[in-house]
Amino acid sequence: MQTTNAPDASVPDKNVPPQSRKKAMAQQPDSPEQSVPRLNVVHLAKTYGSGENAKTVIEDLTFSVEAGEVVCIVGPSGVGKTTLLKCLAGLHPVSSGSAAIDGRTISGPPPEMALVFQDYNRSLMPWLTVRKNLVLPLRHMRLPAAEVKERCDSALEAVGLTHAEHQYPWQLSGGMQQRVAIARALAYRPEILIMDEPFASVDAQTRFDLEDLCLKIRRDFNMTILVVTHDIDEAVYLADRVVVLGSKPARVLKVIDIDLPAPRDQITTRSLPDFAHQRTDVLSLIKRPA
């Protein structure tokens, strides 16, 4: 059934929560509901500029993410991972191909998506306290005050920063700041959480903690999570599937299913023989001369 009266995806009704907005905006209902992946990327390409100066960053990417999955995208640095995320987040238009959520083509920032940036230093608002950073994205939803409070409380608790809610981000350590950024995403209650090298600028111990936090979020909030990373161990540890990208321009070399048992644990999972095998699989793909 064609829903012709669907509102334009770029100007959704602000009073409707994301969940119900999603149904009202379904624009490509031709395929059966069940078989549509949550996030589907088909022949996506991105070229900057035109004519002789055209620079193709992404050549042809096809992969999908099912609901509730954690998928990691790995590839050598400079491969265009950040460009890909900006396309998926609706910040940059794609040059050809498409990216779709639940069958709906992404043409602007999708309401059911939140993004955690690599550089926590520049993605949090330094003039707002931790709690106000969390509240700001919720304001346009016009939620009841009690729900805003509940969302922020539970998000802060999930990342273990309840005690720091009245501090400013710049008063916190790097790892804590990135947890604030994650809490902001959690309070937004997205269905899809996208993270761009989220743990690249924190120390190793914090990194392990944040990786486990990521898995905990998936479990507790039942989110679909897409993580871009250049760290192969991290990708194998976190993911249900790893999408290995090759350069340049970016294309999918292989999608590897990771079948390590859940729940994963920094010590036992990483010492499994399977972990080493899968890590080697990914590494050999990336190390291979292009």
Added chain:
Amino acid sequence: MNRTARNSLIGAGTPVVLLALWWVLSDQSTNAFFPPLRIILERFQQLWLFQHFQSDILLSLANLFTGFAIAAVLGITIGFVTALVPTVRWLIDPLIHFLRGIPPVALVPIFISLIGFGTEMRVTSIALAALFPVLIATVDGIRSVDQDILDVSRVYRLSRRERITNVILPSAGPQIFSGLQVSLQVAFIVMIASEMLGSSQGIGAMTLLAQQSFMIADMWAGILLLGVIGFAVNMIFNLVRRRVLAWYIGSRRLAKSA
């Protein structure tokens, strides 16, 4: 005693020492142009604290603040429109850069001929001269807002209004305040100049009148008053700045000590 306390003591002490030195050295002065400070202060008290307080000091200050407030509101508003609307930017940018090149004081004679000698002329001159520093700083401040933070606001679907008031304005705040500080100085200069050139009232007019009628002690008293006002106004401005930009000052201090 910690470092800040010692520094502020030195900061307060220097003018006191200089004043004392002036007092002692000028006490026996017979030079008509450099009367003893004792006499200057006497005249200061007689002139400014009673006789002309309401008619001249308050008048000058009212003009200063009205002109500065108009400049601040207009400058920030036009700055936002200029920085955010490309068409306006192409139209206004060259004009701004031409107008800012004219020394602010040079505008006063034009306004005297256009509007006359009244309060309107003085406020208009102050406002127009003080407009450009804050306007230019606002445009620069908005253009240098970090792309990441703009991306964040788009991903979280902030409305246009939220983006302007909650993201762009605070982010450009430090630069806007630097512009405002320059605007305030310019406003102060033009306040005095407008009174000297086209008025019989105000601190500037009184000071010039004293000089022309060879009442040198009165002239010095006027200059002293301007110094005190300039100092006080700047101090108030810094107090406001420290309050509004507490997050910025705090984060900078922390970044430096780290």
